[in-house]
Amino acid sequence: MTRRVVTLTVNGRTHALELEPWRLLLDVLRRELKLYGAREGCGAGVCGACTVLCDGRPVSSCIMLAIHADGCAITTIEGLARDGQLHPLQQAFLEHPAFQCGFCTPGMIMAAKALLDQNPAPSDEEIVEHMQGNLCRCTDYTGILAAVRAVRDHPGLASRGARSA
Amino acid sequence: MRFDVLEPRSVQEAVDLLAARPEERRVVAGGTALIVFLKERAYTPEALVSLHRVPGLSGVEPEDGGLRIGAMTRLADVHRDARVRAECPVLAEATRVVANARIRAVATLGGNLCHADYHSDPPGVLLALGARVQVRGPAGERDIPIAEFYRDFYETSLRPGEIAVAIRIPGSPLARTGVYQRHMYSARDDWPCLGVTALAEVDETCRTLRLALAGVANRPLRLTWVEEQAVGRRADAALAAALADLAAEGVDPISDLKGPDWYKKEMVRVCVAEAIERAFERARPAGRRE
Ligand SMILES: Cc1cc2nc3c(=O)[nH]c(=O)nc-3n(C[C@H](O)[C@H](O)[C@H](O)COP(=O)(O)OP(=O)(O)OC[C@H]3O[C@@H](n4cnc5c(N)ncnc54)[C@H](O)[C@@H]3O)c2cc1C
Numbered sequence: 473m474t475r476r477v478v479t480l481t482v483n484g485r486t487h488a489l490e491l492e493p494w495r496l497l498l499d500v501l502r503r504e505l506k507l508y509g510a511r512e513g514c515g516a517g518v519c520g521a522c523t524v525l526c527d528g529r530p531v532s533s534c535i536m537l538a539i540h541a542d543g544c545a546i547t548t549i550e551g552l553a554r555d556g557q558l559h560p561l562q563q564a565f566l567e568h569p570a571f572q573c574g575f576c577t578p579g580m581i582m583a584a585k586a587l588l589d590q591n592p593a594p595s596d597e598e599i600v601e602h603m604q605g606n607l608c609r610c611t612d613y614t615g616i617l618a619a620v621r622a623v624r625d626h627p628g629l630a631s632r633g634a635r636s637a
Numbered sequence: 638m639r640f641d642v643l644e645p646r647s648v649q650e651a652v653d654l655l656a657a658r659p660e661e662r663r664v665v666a667g668g669t670a671l672i673v674f675l676k677e678r679a680y681t682p683e684a685l686v687s688l689h690r691v692p693g694l695s696g697v698e699p700e701d702g703g704l705r706i707g708a709m710t711r712l713a714d715v716h717r718d719a720r721v722r723a724e725c726p727v728l729a730e731a732t733r734v735v736a737n738a739r740i741r742a743v744a745t746l747g748g749n750l751c752h753a754d755y756h757s758d759p760p761g762v763l764l765a766l767g768a769r770v771q772v773r774g775p776a777g778e779r780d781i782p783i784a785e786f787y788r789d790f791y792e793t794s795l796r797p798g799e800i801a802v803a804i805r806i807p808g809s810p811l812a813r814t815g816v817y818q819r820h821m822y823s824a825r826d827d828w829p830c831l832g833v834t835a836l837a838e839v840d841e842t843c844r845t846l847r848l849a850l851a852g853v854a855n856r857p858l859r860l861t862w863v864e865e866q867a868v869g870r871r872a873d874a875a876l877a878a879a880l881a882d883l884a885a886e887g888v889d890p891i892s893d894l895k896g897p898d899w900y901k902k903e904m905v906r907v908c909v910a911e912a913i914e915r916a917f918e919r920a921r922p923a924g925r926r927e
Contacts, residue, residue: 473641493642496672516673517740518826529713529742535672536743537665539642540689586738605737605826 478542482507483551489538497541498522498533501548509549509578513607520606523579523586524548530586549578552585560627561585564619572611580606584620593624638675641684645691648773648802654686656775656798662686664800666709666748669740694802695745697721702808705771708747708801712759713738715746725806727815727834731762734819737826747801750783753791756828756852756895760787762817764857765834765849768806774799787856811836811847814919820908822895828852830895833908835916843872843917846880848909853890853901860884863909872917874910881910 475490482505489504501507501524510533513521517532524533525547552559561581564570571577580603587594587602594602599620608616642665645651655662665671665685674680688694694709697718704725706715715721716733735741735749735758749759750770760783769780775798788794795801806812815836819829832851838844846867848860863883870876890901 473639476642492639494639515676517669517736520737520739523739526742530739531743532669532739535669535676537642537668537672537685537687539644539687540668583738601825602738604824605739 476539478538480538480541480544480546482546483548491538493537493539495538496534497524497526497531497536497538497546500538501533501546507548507550510582511575511578513575513579518607519576520579520583521576523582523606525582525586528586528589530583547582547585549581552581559585560623561588561619564622565616568615568619568622570611570615570619571608575610576606576608580608580616584623587620588623588627592627596621599624638678640675640682643684643686644689645686648691648694648800651686651688651691651800652773652775652798655800658683659797664688664751666745666751667711667743668748669736669744670748670752670754688800694747700805703812704806704808706746706804706806708750708803709745710747712741712744712746712749716741724808725766725812727812727817727836728759728762728766728806731758731817731832731834734758734817734829746804750786750804751793751795751801753787753793753856754828755790755855755857755891756830756832756893757857758817758819758829758832758851761832761849761851761857762815762834763804763806764859765815765836765847766806766809766812768804770801771803771805772799773802778802780805783857784859790855810838811845814916815847816912816916816919818908818912818915820904828895831901831904831908833905833912835909835912837867837872837913837916837920839872839917839920840922841871842869843867843876844869846913846916848880848884848913850884850888850905850909852895853888853905855891858888860887862887867913872921874914877910877913877917880913881906884909 511521513519517535522534526544583606661683663682665687695707698705712732716729722729764783820831822830834849836847846864850858885906890898892898
Protein backbone atom coordinates (compact mmCIF):
# COMPACT_ATOMS: atom_id res chain seq x y z
CA MET A 473 0.00 0.00 0.00
CA THR A 474 1.40 3.37 -0.90
CA ARG A 475 2.98 5.23 1.93
CA ARG A 476 1.90 8.74 2.70
CA VAL A 477 3.90 11.76 3.78
CA VAL A 478 2.49 12.90 7.10
CA THR A 479 3.77 16.15 8.57
CA LEU A 480 3.75 16.41 12.33
CA THR A 481 5.13 19.26 14.39
CA VAL A 482 6.06 17.49 17.60
CA ASN A 483 7.17 19.60 20.56
CA GLY A 484 8.04 22.39 18.15
CA ARG A 485 10.05 20.32 15.63
CA THR A 486 8.52 19.55 12.25
CA HIS A 487 8.91 16.05 10.84
CA ALA A 488 7.82 14.87 7.39
CA LEU A 489 7.33 11.14 7.84
CA GLU A 490 6.63 8.51 5.21
CA LEU A 491 4.08 6.21 6.76
CA GLU A 492 1.82 3.30 5.89
CA PRO A 493 -1.78 4.56 5.94
CA TRP A 494 -2.83 2.41 8.91
CA ARG A 495 -0.22 3.70 11.33
CA LEU A 496 -1.51 5.11 14.63
CA LEU A 497 -0.21 8.30 16.18
CA LEU A 498 1.07 6.57 19.35
CA ASP A 499 3.02 4.04 17.35
CA VAL A 500 4.60 6.79 15.23
CA LEU A 501 5.61 8.84 18.27
CA ARG A 502 7.23 5.84 19.91
CA ARG A 503 8.76 3.95 16.97
CA GLU A 504 9.64 6.70 14.50
CA LEU A 505 10.33 9.59 16.84
CA LYS A 506 11.57 7.55 19.85
CA LEU A 507 9.36 9.48 22.24
CA TYR A 508 8.49 6.88 24.85
CA GLY A 509 6.56 9.06 27.31
CA ALA A 510 3.13 8.25 25.90
CA ARG A 511 2.35 4.60 26.65
CA GLU A 512 0.00 1.98 25.37
CA GLY A 513 -2.20 0.92 28.28
CA CYS A 514 -5.60 -0.34 27.20
CA GLY A 515 -5.21 0.41 23.49
CA ALA A 516 -8.88 1.39 23.33
CA GLY A 517 -9.22 5.00 24.47
CA VAL A 518 -10.20 4.17 28.04
CA CYS A 519 -7.14 4.55 30.28
CA GLY A 520 -5.45 7.73 29.05
CA ALA A 521 -1.84 6.49 29.29
CA CYS A 522 -1.32 7.54 25.65
CA THR A 523 -2.70 11.09 26.08
CA VAL A 524 -0.95 13.73 23.96
CA LEU A 525 -2.14 17.15 22.81
CA CYS A 526 -3.13 17.62 19.20
CA ASP A 527 -3.49 21.34 18.44
CA GLY A 528 -4.06 21.78 22.17
CA ARG A 529 -6.81 19.14 22.45
CA PRO A 530 -6.17 16.01 24.50
CA VAL A 531 -6.41 12.87 22.36
CA SER A 532 -5.99 9.12 22.81
CA SER A 533 -3.05 8.62 20.45
CA CYS A 534 -3.55 4.82 20.57
CA ILE A 535 -6.75 5.06 18.53
CA MET A 536 -5.90 8.03 16.34
CA LEU A 537 -4.73 7.56 12.75
CA ALA A 538 -1.45 9.38 12.14
CA ILE A 539 -2.96 10.61 8.86
CA HIS A 540 -5.63 12.39 10.89
CA ALA A 541 -2.90 14.32 12.73
CA ASP A 542 -1.30 15.51 9.47
CA GLY A 543 -0.40 19.20 9.81
CA CYS A 544 -1.09 19.25 13.55
CA ALA A 545 1.04 20.52 16.40
CA ILE A 546 1.57 17.63 18.82
CA THR A 547 2.75 18.11 22.39
CA THR A 548 4.01 15.13 24.36
CA ILE A 549 5.34 14.94 27.91
CA GLU A 550 8.86 15.31 26.48
CA GLY A 551 7.94 18.79 25.27
CA LEU A 552 7.06 20.25 28.67
CA ALA A 553 10.40 20.89 30.38
CA ARG A 554 12.26 24.00 29.20
CA ASP A 555 16.04 24.40 29.53
CA GLY A 556 16.22 21.63 32.10
CA GLN A 557 13.36 23.21 34.06
CA LEU A 558 10.37 21.05 34.81
CA HIS A 559 6.92 22.28 33.89
CA PRO A 560 4.85 23.39 36.92
CA LEU A 561 2.70 20.26 36.59
CA GLN A 562 5.74 17.98 36.53
CA GLN A 563 7.12 19.74 39.59
CA ALA A 564 3.79 19.46 41.40
CA PHE A 565 3.48 15.75 40.60
CA LEU A 566 6.94 15.23 42.14
CA GLU A 567 6.22 17.25 45.23
CA HIS A 568 2.87 15.76 46.19
CA PRO A 569 3.85 12.98 45.17
CA ALA A 570 1.30 12.04 42.55
CA PHE A 571 2.68 8.73 41.30
CA GLN A 572 4.28 5.45 42.24
CA CYS A 573 5.16 3.33 39.19
CA GLY A 574 4.80 6.26 36.80
CA PHE A 575 3.12 4.40 33.94
CA CYS A 576 0.07 6.67 33.85
CA THR A 577 1.93 9.86 34.78
CA PRO A 578 2.72 11.30 31.32
CA GLY A 579 -0.93 10.88 30.34
CA MET A 580 -2.13 12.37 33.62
CA ILE A 581 0.09 15.41 33.20
CA MET A 582 -0.92 15.95 29.58
CA ALA A 583 -4.60 15.64 30.52
CA ALA A 584 -4.11 18.19 33.31
CA LYS A 585 -2.24 20.52 30.93
CA ALA A 586 -5.09 20.36 28.42
CA LEU A 587 -7.52 21.35 31.16
CA LEU A 588 -5.47 24.23 32.62
CA ASP A 589 -4.55 25.62 29.20
CA GLN A 590 -8.23 25.80 28.34
CA ASN A 591 -9.53 26.83 31.74
CA PRO A 592 -6.84 28.16 34.11
CA ALA A 593 -9.23 28.25 37.07
CA PRO A 594 -11.31 25.06 37.04
CA SER A 595 -13.39 24.23 40.12
CA ASP A 596 -12.40 21.16 42.14
CA GLU A 597 -15.40 19.40 40.60
CA GLU A 598 -14.27 20.36 37.07
CA ILE A 599 -10.82 18.94 37.80
CA VAL A 600 -12.32 15.63 38.93
CA GLU A 601 -14.67 15.55 35.95
CA HIS A 602 -11.82 16.14 33.51
CA MET A 603 -9.26 13.84 35.12
CA GLN A 604 -11.65 10.91 35.60
CA GLY A 605 -10.85 9.71 32.08
CA ASN A 606 -7.25 8.92 33.11
CA LEU A 607 -6.77 5.77 35.14
CA CYS A 608 -4.10 5.01 37.72
CA ARG A 609 -3.84 1.48 39.09
CA CYS A 610 -1.24 1.78 41.83
CA THR A 611 -1.17 5.07 43.71
CA ASP A 612 -4.26 6.95 44.86
CA TYR A 613 -6.01 9.75 43.06
CA THR A 614 -5.83 12.22 45.95
CA GLY A 615 -2.18 13.07 45.25
CA ILE A 616 -2.90 13.52 41.54
CA LEU A 617 -5.85 15.82 42.18
CA ALA A 618 -3.88 17.74 44.82
CA ALA A 619 -1.05 18.31 42.33
CA VAL A 620 -3.44 19.67 39.70
CA ARG A 621 -5.14 21.93 42.27
CA ALA A 622 -1.73 23.17 43.42
CA VAL A 623 -0.82 24.31 39.89
CA ARG A 624 -4.24 25.93 39.50
CA ASP A 625 -3.72 27.82 42.76
CA HIS A 626 -0.03 28.65 42.20
CA PRO A 627 0.69 28.61 38.45
CA GLY A 628 4.35 29.56 39.04
CA LEU A 629 5.06 26.54 41.23
CA ALA A 630 8.01 25.18 39.25
CA SER A 631 9.88 28.46 39.14
CA ARG A 632 11.03 27.68 42.67
CA GLY A 633 13.73 25.54 41.02
CA ALA A 634 16.74 26.75 39.04
CA ARG A 635 14.74 29.13 36.88
CA SER A 636 14.19 31.54 39.75
CA ALA A 637 17.62 30.88 41.29
CA MET B 638 -4.51 -4.20 11.14
CA ARG B 639 -3.75 -3.06 7.59
CA PHE B 640 -5.84 -0.90 5.32
CA ASP B 641 -5.56 1.98 2.92
CA VAL B 642 -6.94 5.40 3.82
CA LEU B 643 -8.61 7.36 1.04
CA GLU B 644 -8.92 11.10 1.53
CA PRO B 645 -11.64 12.61 -0.66
CA ARG B 646 -11.97 16.41 -0.83
CA SER B 647 -15.72 16.58 -1.34
CA VAL B 648 -18.87 14.74 -0.26
CA GLN B 649 -19.47 13.63 -3.85
CA GLU B 650 -15.97 12.17 -4.12
CA ALA B 651 -16.46 10.40 -0.78
CA VAL B 652 -19.76 8.91 -1.98
CA ASP B 653 -18.16 7.80 -5.26
CA LEU B 654 -15.23 6.14 -3.48
CA LEU B 655 -17.53 4.39 -1.06
CA ALA B 656 -20.09 3.33 -3.65
CA ALA B 657 -17.38 1.88 -5.90
CA ARG B 658 -16.68 -0.92 -3.37
CA PRO B 659 -19.22 -0.65 -0.54
CA GLU B 660 -18.36 -4.06 0.93
CA GLU B 661 -14.63 -3.40 1.15
CA ARG B 662 -14.62 0.24 2.23
CA ARG B 663 -15.80 2.01 5.31
CA VAL B 664 -16.23 5.65 6.31
CA VAL B 665 -13.97 6.95 9.06
CA ALA B 666 -14.78 10.17 10.91
CA GLY B 667 -12.89 10.60 14.21
CA GLY B 668 -12.05 6.90 14.29
CA THR B 669 -12.62 6.56 18.04
CA ALA B 670 -15.10 3.70 17.64
CA LEU B 671 -13.91 2.34 14.33
CA ILE B 672 -10.22 1.93 15.20
CA VAL B 673 -11.13 -0.11 18.27
CA PHE B 674 -13.31 -2.38 16.10
CA LEU B 675 -10.53 -2.68 13.51
CA LYS B 676 -8.01 -3.62 16.19
CA GLU B 677 -10.36 -6.36 17.31
CA ARG B 678 -10.88 -7.45 13.69
CA ALA B 679 -14.63 -6.94 14.04
CA TYR B 680 -14.42 -5.23 10.64
CA THR B 681 -11.68 -5.91 8.09
CA PRO B 682 -12.13 -3.29 5.34
CA GLU B 683 -9.55 -2.96 2.60
CA ALA B 684 -9.77 0.82 2.79
CA LEU B 685 -11.19 3.59 4.95
CA VAL B 686 -12.78 6.60 3.32
CA SER B 687 -11.81 9.45 5.65
CA LEU B 688 -14.00 12.54 5.83
CA HIS B 689 -11.36 14.66 7.56
CA ARG B 690 -10.44 16.68 4.47
CA VAL B 691 -14.01 17.17 3.24
CA PRO B 692 -14.97 20.79 3.80
CA GLY B 693 -18.35 21.94 5.08
CA LEU B 694 -19.27 18.96 7.24
CA SER B 695 -18.86 20.52 10.66
CA GLY B 696 -20.54 23.28 12.59
CA VAL B 697 -23.90 24.20 14.06
CA GLU B 698 -26.32 26.38 12.10
CA PRO B 699 -29.88 27.54 12.61
CA GLU B 700 -32.34 25.93 10.17
CA ASP B 701 -36.13 26.40 9.99
CA GLY B 702 -36.36 27.43 13.62
CA GLY B 703 -34.30 24.43 14.67
CA LEU B 704 -30.66 23.41 14.34
CA ARG B 705 -28.58 21.68 11.72
CA ILE B 706 -25.40 20.09 13.03
CA GLY B 707 -22.76 18.90 10.56
CA ALA B 708 -21.96 15.18 10.86
CA MET B 709 -18.25 15.90 11.43
CA THR B 710 -18.89 18.28 14.36
CA ARG B 711 -16.94 16.96 17.30
CA LEU B 712 -18.87 16.12 20.46
CA ALA B 713 -16.84 18.70 22.45
CA ASP B 714 -17.84 21.36 19.92
CA VAL B 715 -21.49 20.31 20.14
CA HIS B 716 -21.74 20.66 23.91
CA ARG B 717 -19.76 23.92 23.99
CA ASP B 718 -21.77 25.53 21.21
CA ALA B 719 -23.75 28.57 22.38
CA ARG B 720 -26.74 27.77 20.13
CA VAL B 721 -26.93 24.16 21.26
CA ARG B 722 -26.73 25.25 24.89
CA ALA B 723 -29.45 27.84 24.47
CA GLU B 724 -31.85 26.03 22.16
CA CYS B 725 -31.19 22.41 22.87
CA PRO B 726 -29.53 22.07 26.29
CA VAL B 727 -30.68 18.46 26.50
CA LEU B 728 -28.36 17.59 23.60
CA ALA B 729 -25.54 19.62 25.20
CA GLU B 730 -26.00 17.46 28.28
CA ALA B 731 -26.03 14.18 26.35
CA THR B 732 -22.83 15.04 24.45
CA ARG B 733 -21.03 16.44 27.50
CA VAL B 734 -21.22 13.14 29.37
CA VAL B 735 -19.96 10.86 26.59
CA ALA B 736 -16.81 8.89 27.47
CA ASN B 737 -13.94 11.20 28.45
CA ALA B 738 -12.45 14.52 27.29
CA ARG B 739 -10.09 12.81 24.82
CA ILE B 740 -12.88 10.94 23.05
CA ARG B 741 -15.13 14.03 22.96
CA ALA B 742 -12.28 16.06 21.43
CA VAL B 743 -12.09 13.68 18.44
CA ALA B 744 -15.40 11.79 18.15
CA THR B 745 -18.02 13.33 15.87
CA LEU B 746 -21.79 13.48 16.25
CA GLY B 747 -22.24 11.71 12.90
CA GLY B 748 -19.80 8.96 13.95
CA ASN B 749 -21.63 8.55 17.23
CA LEU B 750 -24.96 8.05 15.44
CA CYS B 751 -23.60 5.81 12.67
CA HIS B 752 -21.68 3.60 15.11
CA ALA B 753 -25.16 2.61 16.38
CA ASP B 754 -24.10 1.38 19.78
CA TYR B 755 -27.23 0.58 21.79
CA HIS B 756 -26.15 2.40 24.94
CA SER B 757 -24.88 5.51 23.22
CA ASP B 758 -26.02 8.75 24.88
CA PRO B 759 -26.97 11.14 22.04
CA PRO B 760 -29.25 8.90 19.90
CA GLY B 761 -32.04 8.61 22.50
CA VAL B 762 -32.15 12.38 22.90
CA LEU B 763 -32.28 12.89 19.14
CA LEU B 764 -35.03 10.25 18.88
CA ALA B 765 -37.15 12.06 21.47
CA LEU B 766 -36.51 15.38 19.69
CA GLY B 767 -37.73 13.95 16.38
CA ALA B 768 -34.40 14.65 14.65
CA ARG B 769 -33.50 13.46 11.16
CA VAL B 770 -30.22 12.39 9.62
CA GLN B 771 -29.46 14.06 6.32
CA VAL B 772 -27.61 11.60 4.07
CA ARG B 773 -25.96 11.72 0.65
CA GLY B 774 -25.50 8.67 -1.50
CA PRO B 775 -25.27 7.40 -5.07
CA ALA B 776 -29.01 8.11 -5.53
CA GLY B 777 -28.77 11.66 -4.19
CA GLU B 778 -29.90 13.14 -0.93
CA ARG B 779 -32.53 12.03 1.59
CA ASP B 780 -33.47 12.53 5.23
CA ILE B 781 -33.90 9.56 7.55
CA PRO B 782 -35.89 10.14 10.76
CA ILE B 783 -33.90 8.86 13.75
CA ALA B 784 -36.88 6.61 14.49
CA GLU B 785 -36.04 4.74 11.28
CA PHE B 786 -32.28 5.13 11.37
CA TYR B 787 -31.47 2.21 13.66
CA ARG B 788 -31.95 -1.39 12.55
CA ASP B 789 -30.12 -3.51 15.06
CA PHE B 790 -26.95 -3.62 17.19
CA TYR B 791 -24.35 -1.55 15.28
CA GLU B 792 -26.60 -1.49 12.22
CA THR B 793 -28.19 1.53 10.58
CA SER B 794 -30.52 1.93 7.62
CA LEU B 795 -27.80 3.70 5.59
CA ARG B 796 -27.68 2.12 2.13
CA PRO B 797 -24.41 1.09 0.46
CA GLY B 798 -22.44 4.18 -0.47
CA GLU B 799 -24.44 6.53 1.77
CA ILE B 800 -22.81 9.04 4.10
CA ALA B 801 -24.43 11.02 6.91
CA VAL B 802 -23.80 14.72 6.26
CA ALA B 803 -25.83 16.41 9.01
CA ILE B 804 -28.32 16.01 11.83
CA ARG B 805 -31.45 18.14 11.67
CA ILE B 806 -33.23 18.97 14.91
CA PRO B 807 -36.66 20.62 14.59
CA GLY B 808 -37.25 23.72 16.69
CA SER B 809 -39.54 22.98 19.61
CA PRO B 810 -40.14 24.24 23.13
CA LEU B 811 -39.54 20.65 24.22
CA ALA B 812 -35.88 20.96 23.24
CA ARG B 813 -35.36 23.88 25.63
CA THR B 814 -36.47 22.19 28.83
CA GLY B 815 -35.79 18.49 28.38
CA VAL B 816 -33.85 16.29 30.74
CA TYR B 817 -31.16 13.73 29.91
CA GLN B 818 -29.80 11.59 32.68
CA ARG B 819 -27.76 8.42 32.80
CA HIS B 820 -27.75 5.64 35.29
CA MET B 821 -24.18 4.51 35.87
CA TYR B 822 -23.24 1.08 37.05
CA SER B 823 -19.51 1.78 37.33
CA ALA B 824 -17.17 4.76 36.76
CA ARG B 825 -18.57 8.01 35.43
CA ASP B 826 -16.53 7.94 32.21
CA ASP B 827 -17.91 4.52 31.25
CA TRP B 828 -20.84 3.74 28.97
CA PRO B 829 -24.12 4.21 30.79
CA CYS B 830 -26.24 1.32 32.04
CA LEU B 831 -29.31 3.38 31.07
CA GLY B 832 -29.76 6.71 29.33
CA VAL B 833 -33.12 8.39 29.95
CA THR B 834 -34.50 11.30 27.94
CA ALA B 835 -37.66 13.04 29.13
CA LEU B 836 -39.13 16.04 27.34
CA ALA B 837 -42.34 17.66 28.57
CA GLU B 838 -44.75 20.51 27.89
CA VAL B 839 -46.72 21.41 30.95
CA ASP B 840 -49.38 23.90 32.06
CA GLU B 841 -51.46 22.68 35.02
CA THR B 842 -51.45 19.32 33.35
CA CYS B 843 -48.99 17.49 31.16
CA ARG B 844 -49.67 18.52 27.56
CA THR B 845 -46.92 16.51 25.89
CA LEU B 846 -44.41 13.97 27.09
CA ARG B 847 -41.66 12.31 25.11
CA LEU B 848 -39.64 9.56 26.63
CA ALA B 849 -36.70 7.58 25.22
CA LEU B 850 -34.36 4.98 26.68
CA ALA B 851 -30.88 3.83 25.71
CA GLY B 852 -29.29 0.64 27.00
CA VAL B 853 -32.41 -1.52 27.19
CA ALA B 854 -32.87 -2.70 23.60
CA ASN B 855 -30.81 -3.20 20.42
CA ARG B 856 -31.49 0.46 19.52
CA PRO B 857 -32.83 3.55 21.26
CA LEU B 858 -36.40 3.02 22.34
CA ARG B 859 -39.26 5.53 22.36
CA LEU B 860 -41.84 4.75 25.04
CA THR B 861 -44.98 5.88 23.22
CA TRP B 862 -47.27 3.76 25.44
CA VAL B 863 -46.10 5.79 28.42
CA GLU B 864 -46.22 9.13 26.61
CA GLU B 865 -49.90 8.62 25.69
CA GLN B 866 -50.90 8.00 29.28
CA ALA B 867 -49.38 11.28 30.42
CA VAL B 868 -51.47 13.68 28.38
CA GLY B 869 -54.03 15.76 30.24
CA ARG B 870 -53.08 14.51 33.70
CA ARG B 871 -51.82 16.62 36.57
CA ALA B 872 -48.06 16.96 36.14
CA ASP B 873 -46.76 15.94 39.54
CA ALA B 874 -44.60 13.37 41.31
CA ALA B 875 -47.47 10.89 41.58
CA LEU B 876 -47.96 10.94 37.81
CA ALA B 877 -44.21 10.56 37.25
CA ALA B 878 -44.18 7.49 39.50
CA ALA B 879 -47.22 5.96 37.80
CA LEU B 880 -45.69 6.52 34.37
CA ALA B 881 -42.39 5.01 35.50
CA ASP B 882 -44.26 1.87 36.56
CA LEU B 883 -45.79 1.67 33.08
CA ALA B 884 -42.32 2.12 31.57
CA ALA B 885 -40.76 -0.61 33.71
CA GLU B 886 -43.62 -3.04 33.05
CA GLY B 887 -43.42 -2.42 29.32
CA VAL B 888 -39.72 -2.92 28.70
CA ASP B 889 -37.87 -6.19 28.34
CA PRO B 890 -34.27 -5.12 28.91
CA ILE B 891 -31.27 -7.00 27.57
CA SER B 892 -28.71 -8.19 30.10
CA ASP B 893 -25.15 -7.03 29.59
CA LEU B 894 -22.04 -6.07 31.55
CA LYS B 895 -23.86 -2.97 32.82
CA GLY B 896 -26.50 -5.05 34.55
CA PRO B 897 -28.88 -8.01 34.29
CA ASP B 898 -32.39 -7.61 32.87
CA TRP B 899 -34.22 -7.56 36.24
CA TYR B 900 -31.85 -4.89 37.57
CA LYS B 901 -32.32 -2.68 34.52
CA LYS B 902 -36.10 -3.04 34.83
CA GLU B 903 -36.00 -1.76 38.41
CA MET B 904 -33.60 1.02 37.46
CA VAL B 905 -35.93 2.06 34.63
CA ARG B 906 -38.62 2.47 37.30
CA VAL B 907 -36.39 4.63 39.49
CA CYS B 908 -34.68 6.70 36.77
CA VAL B 909 -37.73 7.32 34.60
CA ALA B 910 -39.70 8.62 37.60
CA GLU B 911 -36.85 10.97 38.46
CA ALA B 912 -36.34 12.15 34.87
CA ILE B 913 -40.05 12.81 34.29
CA GLU B 914 -40.35 14.71 37.55
CA ARG B 915 -37.36 16.86 36.65
CA ALA B 916 -38.74 17.42 33.14
CA PHE B 917 -42.11 18.55 34.60
CA GLU B 918 -40.29 20.91 36.96
CA ARG B 919 -38.20 22.45 34.20
CA ALA B 920 -41.12 22.79 31.82
CA ARG B 921 -43.46 24.44 34.32
CA PRO B 922 -44.13 28.08 33.44
CA ALA B 923 -42.28 30.46 35.78
CA GLY B 924 -44.24 31.26 38.95
CA ARG B 925 -46.06 27.94 38.91
CA ARG B 926 -43.47 25.89 40.75
CA GLU B 927 -45.07 23.26 42.93
C1 LIG C 1 -13.38 4.56 25.68
C2 LIG C 1 -14.67 4.92 24.99
C3 LIG C 1 -15.78 5.23 25.78
C4 LIG C 1 -16.98 5.58 25.17
N1 LIG C 1 -18.04 5.92 25.96
C5 LIG C 1 -19.19 6.35 25.38
C6 LIG C 1 -20.28 6.80 26.16
O1 LIG C 1 -20.23 6.83 27.38
N2 LIG C 1 -21.40 7.22 25.51
C7 LIG C 1 -21.49 7.25 24.15
O2 LIG C 1 -22.50 7.67 23.63
N3 LIG C 1 -20.46 6.84 23.39
C8 LIG C 1 -19.32 6.39 23.97
N4 LIG C 1 -18.28 6.00 23.19
C9 LIG C 1 -18.46 5.94 21.73
C10 LIG C 1 -18.14 7.25 21.07
O3 LIG C 1 -19.21 8.12 21.24
C11 LIG C 1 -17.89 6.92 19.61
O4 LIG C 1 -16.65 6.25 19.56
C12 LIG C 1 -17.80 8.14 18.73
O5 LIG C 1 -18.89 9.01 18.88
C13 LIG C 1 -17.68 7.74 17.29
O6 LIG C 1 -17.44 8.91 16.53
P1 LIG C 1 -16.21 8.97 15.51
O7 LIG C 1 -16.31 10.26 14.81
O8 LIG C 1 -14.94 8.68 16.20
O9 LIG C 1 -16.64 7.78 14.55
P2 LIG C 1 -15.77 6.64 13.81
O10 LIG C 1 -15.12 5.78 14.82
O11 LIG C 1 -14.92 7.27 12.78
O12 LIG C 1 -16.94 5.87 13.09
C14 LIG C 1 -17.89 5.10 13.81
C15 LIG C 1 -18.77 4.33 12.83
O13 LIG C 1 -19.63 5.20 12.10
C16 LIG C 1 -19.35 5.17 10.69
N5 LIG C 1 -19.39 6.59 10.30
C17 LIG C 1 -18.75 7.62 10.90
N6 LIG C 1 -19.10 8.79 10.35
C18 LIG C 1 -19.98 8.50 9.37
C19 LIG C 1 -20.70 9.31 8.44
N7 LIG C 1 -20.62 10.65 8.44
N8 LIG C 1 -21.53 8.68 7.56
C20 LIG C 1 -21.65 7.32 7.57
N9 LIG C 1 -20.98 6.52 8.43
C21 LIG C 1 -20.16 7.10 9.33
C22 LIG C 1 -18.00 4.50 10.55
O14 LIG C 1 -17.92 3.80 9.34
C23 LIG C 1 -17.98 3.57 11.75
O15 LIG C 1 -18.68 2.38 11.47
C24 LIG C 1 -17.06 5.62 23.76
C25 LIG C 1 -15.95 5.32 22.98
C26 LIG C 1 -14.75 4.96 23.57
C27 LIG C 1 -13.57 4.64 22.70
